[in-house]
Amino acid sequence: MSEVPNELPTYGEIAAASRGWDLAIEPAELHGALCGWLAAGGEDLTAWPARVLADDELPVPASGSDLDRLRTVSAAQLEDRSFAFELLLPEAGAPTVERAGALLDWCRGFLGGFGLAGGNESGLSEEGREALQDLARLAQAAPEDGDEEEDQDALAEIEEYVRVAVLLLHGDCVLGPRHRKRLN
Template sequence: MASDYDTVDAALARAGADTDAAEGHGTLCGMLSVNNAISSEDWFRELLPDPEPGDLLAQEARRQLGEVFKETRMELHDTGLDFHLLLPGDDEGLERRVEALGHWCQGYLYGMAVCGVREGANLPEDTAELVRDFAEIAGTGFDVEIDETNETAYSEIVEYVRVGVLLINEELQPIKAPPRLQ
């Protein structure tokens, strides 16, 4: 993803959101996984208060977030599997990154719910299992010791979530291959 976590986090703050970049991006991904036809305005309604007329900072923040929306939609539906979670970089402390991953998963589940997926919904088996796993990750609060084992575990969990999102997206909205010329 071309968007930088801190830049998106700052844009959300300027626009008056009560969420961080990880949760906001998770919400977007959850919404898009269920309904690729949503608009950026649908996402904004879930995250942002209505801007005050003439608030140039909020307008610029919405423009930046609109770019995140376009990038994310493109990544989720790209057959190259180039989708990435919007999380703090490796230069941030492990505790902050783990917390952000929990927020991301929480946002993802919220986004799915906003688009009509309810708890206990009749989902494909793999999707239902991933949703349960994401709920567990979202609800996990724990102290993190910084060592190589925990760094590796964090990276593996991020990759599990990333691939899981792609699987959910494919199960709920299969990518349609371009038509072949006969």
């Protein structure tokens, strides 16, 4: 069994891979869609772009390619008990408004992927339902320019909240049911 890489490809690498495939989706939204799919219990498939983007014409990413690594690392991070899950966003040096826009795109993608995988509120804990509703509110928001330092602090808090919300939803939809099956 080969070693799974533990680092996501960069935002730029996924942007280049998306352009190479003529995908009309930003890297953050693509990663959000993949994570929504996985968090809702969608299969970890090598042909994930076709499923996650609901386009059967999309090819299978080559093994070891940036798009393949995006899937393998994301799936491994969601399963990791040390909470190492990361969001794919522009690098820290990018303008805050750009990072905020990407975070909102990430949330939109997450909701789409979550819905495509059949995720719904019926099997969620109260906290999970709240987290899903919060992600939906973020997906409807628009970034605004303001005080750069305050915006950076607020964005860091929101990023952390989104990260934890995704892990909570994954726990409700994937880890919890898996654990219950083992007990029965």
